[in-house]
Amino acid sequence: MRNILFTLLLAAGLAQAAPDAQQLLAASDAIRNPGQSFSLDNTLIEYRNGREQGQTQLQIYARPASDSGQYRNLIRFLAPLRDAGKLMLKNGNELWFYDPASKASVRISPQQRLLGQAANGDVMTVNLARDYRARLDGEEAIQDGERQTRACYRLALQASHDDVTYPRITLWVDAANSRPIKGQFYSDSGRLLKTAFYRRYQLQLGVQRPSETVIIDGLDPSWITVMRIGNLVARDIPETWLQRDYLPRFRAE
Amino acid sequence: MPCYASLLLVIVPLAALADGSLAELDVLTLADAAVSQPQADSPLHGQLQLSRWQGSQWQGFASVRLDSVLQPGWRAVLADRLDFRPQAGGPAQVNSLQEAYLSWQPSPEQALDVGRINPRGGVALGFNPLDVWRDSGLRTAASADPASARDNRLGVVMLRAQQLYDSGSVGVLLAPTLASAANPAPWSPDWGSSNRRERWQLQASVAGSGSLRTQWLLAGGAGEALQPGVAASLLLGDATTVYGEASTSRRHDLAGGGARRWRALGVLGLGYTAATRLTLHAEWHYNGQALAAADWAALQGAAYGRYRQAAQQVALAPTRQQWFLHADWQDFLRPGLVATAMLRHDRIDDSRFFSAGLRWQGDRLALGVNAERGLGRPGSHYGGQALRWQLFSNFYY
Structure with a gap:
């Protein structure tokens, strides 16, 4: 009996010492994203060299794809006013941009999407565990987004296919509760493209989730984006909304 | 504190x-x-522009777009533009009622629209063979930017029904005859420009394998030959899109002569975005309704004028082949600055049209300068247009 107890304790200890990286990643995803269709308001405040450059206000409608489990997004621009009413549809790497003035639905490349602020919205609505293989890269105490020292697992994520924006990611998750704390997003060549701090956790849809992400551009570190999430609500997003032909018809109700 | x-x-x-x-x-x-600083979600948006071309007086326009949900399933859309152009020889104001329609959507999959609608077909940037409604009428001169003509034209009064599926849709558009001629009166809704004849269109969108997406079209009307068309777009890697569209119909050439035969319109294009925030588009345009090179070169006098007018009326180039290059550079040199450039090169008569612009854009305000010039022999497609400059300011609300 004593031997069995010892074995169990050892197993538990080992399990604690080496948690499953993929499960940690999935748990972290579940904190950032509800597992169902939802909509949220997203405000992006952009700084260059410490000066505010402008604000982008988006409404994001997200629905998990039945095949990949990845979110398909319909993004509606509210501000700046020159972009009001424009829409972007993201279905994996299939991207369309719709302008109500010209009625044109223009196909854009993933690279072109990355140029806009809307790309930052995807830092939130991506199920990383679906597209990346996670490896536990170590334990580390880092300063979190609230400047508190926090014991974290450092996860090294490698994309499992080519259809992702960032081929490699380093993600720090809270060792106590799997909350995402910090992420670094890299290009194929190993270039740092973005650093993100997930912070200001609030109760949203029954779970403590980050309500703010601070994003530092890797290529131009003086370019900072503060992304605030609000009004996160579960809602039905019909499949028909998430296609090019629906863009001229979309109107938030 | x-x-x-x-x-x-x-x-x-x-x-x-x-x-x-x-x-x-x-x-x-x-x-x-x-x-x-949250922005209220308003159904009403618009734009005010004040501009001045070199050697001309100040002119401008005010546009408004109302897109309102009346009650669940019902939506009203109104788009109007009022141009101010204080030149001699024309009215000082011209109003364009671009869209005014009511939309009923009993379910997410079905929709019925009625009123003046500006439908848009095709996937290319500089020319859309699938856009069979492109000749619906511009009441004011558009700039060289192809988006300008699309944004400012009148819609067509029609009934539009659409059935959506998970990855595509089918639709039918029916437009009646409302007037026999255009009405240039400044405040006229100008039904004659948009609805001079009965027209119809069947359309379908289909998702192909991988990233291939296609649009199919069949159009016709009173006194018009059937016009089938197809457009396709494809993603190549992370930064490149490839697209093409084509339509054809049995008709005479733009001069009203030649044999009545199948004459195609086509575009092949490629878009590329660099990490520097520069987006480039290169397109090859084909117009099988235009005169052959020798006939175009031989046109003179009144026949030349009539031919150019006929091409303009149906929004087609007067020659058969063109290259179209377009560049858009966001955050050029500094954040908020946008540089654009466009080249149209007529492959038949070797004439060229250049335009370039630089604008600073804030949240509500944009200030900029444009320049354009045509190069070519007199009587060629783009020849005879001297260099000219435009200053402009846009205010968005």
């Missing part, structure tokens, strides 16, 4: 900017001070 505290929170990280970047924790301090 809170204001002073906020100020300090901003000033402290500014001290770390000597090298142009902030340490991560300074960034968080900056973020602490960030204040969201």
Whole structure:
């Protein structure tokens, strides 16, 4: 009996010492994203060299794809006013941009999407565990987004296919509760493209989730984006909304 | 006191900017001070523009777009533009009722629209063979930018029904005859420009394998030959899109002569975006309704004028082949600055049209300058247009 107890304790200890990286990643995803269709308001405040450059206000409608489990997004621009009413549809790497003035639905490349602020919205609505293989890269105490020292697992994520924006990611998750704390997003060549701090956790849809992400551009570190999430609500997003032909018809109700 | 505290929170990280970047924790301090300024979700938006071409007087326009949900399933859309152009020889104001329609959507999959609608077909940037409604009428001169003509034209009064599926749709558009001729009166809705004849269109969108997406079209009308068409787009890698569209119909050439035979319109294009925020499009345009090169070169006098007018009326180039290059560079040299450039090269008569622009754009205001010039022999497609400049300011509301 004593031997069995010892074995169990050892197993538990080992399990604690080496948690499953993929499960940690999935748990972290579940904190950032509800597992169902939802909509949220997203405000992006952009700084260059410490000066505010402008604000982008988006409404994001997200629905998990039945095949990949990845979110398909319909993004509606509210501000700046020159972009009001424009829409972007993201279905994996299939991207369309719709302008109500010209009625044109223009196909854009993933690279072109990355140029806009809307790309930052995807830092939130991506199920990383679906597209990346996670490896536990170590334990580390880092300063979190609230400047508190926090014991974290450092996860090294490698994309499992080519259809992702960032081929490699380093993600720090809270060792106590799997909350995402910090992420670094890299290009194929190993270039740092973005650093993100997930912070200001609030109760949203029954779970403590980050309500703010601070994003530092890797290529131009003086370019900072503060992304605030609000009004996160579960809602039905019909499949028909998430296609090019629906863009001229979309109107938030 | 809170204001002073906020100020300090901003000033402290500014001290770390000597090298142009902030340490991560300074960034968080900056973020602490960030204040969201929510924009109300208004159904009403518009634009005011004031501009002046070199050698002309100031002119401008005010546009308004109302897109309102009346009640669940019912939506009303109104788009109007009022141009002010104080030149001699024309009315000082011209109003364009671009869209005014009611939309009923009993379910997410079905929709019925009735009224003046500006439908848009095709996937290319500079020319859309699938856009069979492109000749619906411009009441004011558009700029060289192809988007300008699309944005400013009149819609067509029609009934439009659409059935959507998970990855595509089918639709039918029916447009009646409302008037026999255009009405240039400044405040006329000008039904004659948009609805001179009965027309119809069947359309379908189908998702192909991989990233291939296709649109199919069959159009016709009173006294018009059937016009089938197809458009396709494909993603190549992370930064490149490839697209093409074509339509054809049995008709005479634009001069009203030649044999009545199948004459195609086509575009092949490629879009590329660099990491520097520069997006390039290159397109080859084909117009099988235009005169052959020798006939175009031989046109003179009144026949030349009639031919150019006929091509303009149906929004087609007067020659058979063109190259179209377009560049758009966001944050050019500094954030908020946008540089654009466009080249149209007529492959038949070797004439060229250049335009370039630079604009600064803020949240509500844009200020910019455009320049354009045509090069070519007199009587060629783009020949005879001297260099000219335009200053403009746009205000968005």
